[in-house]
Amino acid sequence: MCKPNADEHSHSHHHGNGHPHTHDAEGQTTRVRVERDVLDKNDRLAEYNRGWLAGRSVLALNLVSSPGAGKTTLLERTVRDLAAEFPVSVIEGDQETDRDAQRIRAAGCRAIQINTGVACHLDASMVARALSELAPVSGSVVFVENVGNLVCPALFDLGERAKVVVCSVPEGDDKPLKYPHMFRAGEIVLLNKMDLLAHVPFNLDRFLDGVRAVNSELRVIPISALHGDGLADWYDWIRDQVARPQRAAI
Numbered sequence: 427m428c429k430p431n432a433d434e435h436s437h438s439h440h441h442g443n444g445h446p447h448t449h450d451a452e453g454q455t456t457r458v459r460v461e462r463d464v465l466d467k468n469d470r471l472a473e474y475n476r477g478w479l480a481g482r483s484v485l486a487l488n489l490v491s492s493p494g495a496g497k498t499t500l501l502e503r504t505v506r507d508l509a510a511e512f513p514v515s516v517i518e519g520d521q522e523t524d525r526d527a528q529r530i531r532a533a534g535c536r537a538i539q540i541n542t543g544v545a546c547h548l549d550a551s552m553v554a555r556a557l558s559e560l561a562p563v564s565g566s567v568v569f570v571e572n573v574g575n576l577v578c579p580a581l582f583d584l585g586e587r588a589k590v591v592v593c594s595v596p597e598g599d600d601k602p603l604k605y606p607h608m609f610r611a612g613e614i615v616l617l618n619k620m621d622l623l624a625h626v627p628f629n630l631d632r633f634l635d636g637v638r639a640v641n642s643e644l645r646v647i648p649i650s651a652l653h654g655d656g657l658a659d660w661y662d663w664i665r666d667q668v669a670r671p672q673r674a675a676i
C-alpha cells in the first residue's frame with residue numbers, strides 16, 4: 427500500500443535500490459497492523475463523510491486515473507455542460523500546485539485544491555475538511571479528482587457514491603489486468619481519448635475483455651473529453667445517480 431503513513435512506524439529499510447524491505451516476522455506483523463489501522467481509520471471517516479453527504483442530499487463522485495488520462499479536461503467540460511441542471515463543485519487532489527483548481531474555476535465552477543505532498547492518494551479526512559470548507563448546497567454534485575495513479579486511490583474510500591475510473595487510449599489496453607483492484611473498486615469506466623484510436627496501438631476488444639475478466643459488472647463508456655464524443659452517456663449516468671436516493675449512514 428501507499429507508503430507515507432504506514433512506513434513511519436514499520437521496521438523497513440532501504441538497500442539502496444529504492445525498495446524498502448522488512449526482514450523479520452515481527453516487523454512484517456507491525457507493518458501489516460499499521461496498514462490495517464490506517465485503512466480502518468479511513469473507513470470510519472469515509473462513513474462519516476457518507477452520512478454528511480446523505481444528510482445534505484449531495485452526490486459525490488471520485489474520479490481516479492493515471493496521471494494525464496484526462497480527468498481535469500473531462501471535468502472542465504462536464505461542469506460547463508451540467509451547471510444549468512444542478513449546482514456543481516469540485517475538490518481537486520494533486521501532490522503540488524493548484525493548477526487543476528484554477529482550470530476548474532476558469533470553467534466557472536467552485537473548486538478547492540488539496541495538496542497531498544508525499545501522499546499518492548486523497549484520504550477521507552482530507553475530503554472531510556474540503557467538504558466543510560466547500561459547503562456544497564443541497565441537491566448538488568461534488569466531483570473529487572483524485573491524485574493520478576491507478577494503485578493507492580483504489581484502497582481509500584472517501585465516502586463517495588462511486589469511483590469513476592478514467593482510462594485513456596494511449597495508456598494501452600492492458601491496464602485492467604495489470605491494476606485489477608482499481609477496476610474492482612470502480613462502478614464505471616470512461617475510456618477517454620477515443621479520437622486517438624487510429625494513431626496508437628490499442629485493441630478495444632482486448633481492453634473490454636480485460637475489464638470483464640476483473641469486474642463483469644463494470645460499464646465502459648468510450649469518450650473524447652477533448653471533442654465531446656460519448657459525453658451524453660456520461661451525463662445520463664450522472665443524472666441517474668442524482669435521481670437515486672442517497673444511502674444513509676450506518
Ligand SMILES: Nc1nc2c(ncn2[C@@H]2O[C@H](COP(=O)(O)OP(=O)(O)O)[C@@H](O)[C@H]2O)c(=O)[nH]1
Nearest residue numbers: 493494495496497498499618619650651652653
Ligand atoms: N487527444 C486527446 N487529448 C486529451 C483528451 N482529454 C485530455 N486530453 C489531453 O491529455 C492531457 C492531460 O489531460 P488532463 O485533463 O490534464 O489529465 P489529468 O491528469 O487526468 O487531469 C492534456 O494535454 C489534455 O489536453 C482527449 O479526449 N483527447
Ligand SMILES: [Mg+2]
Nearest residue numbers: 497498526571
Ligand atoms: Mg488533473
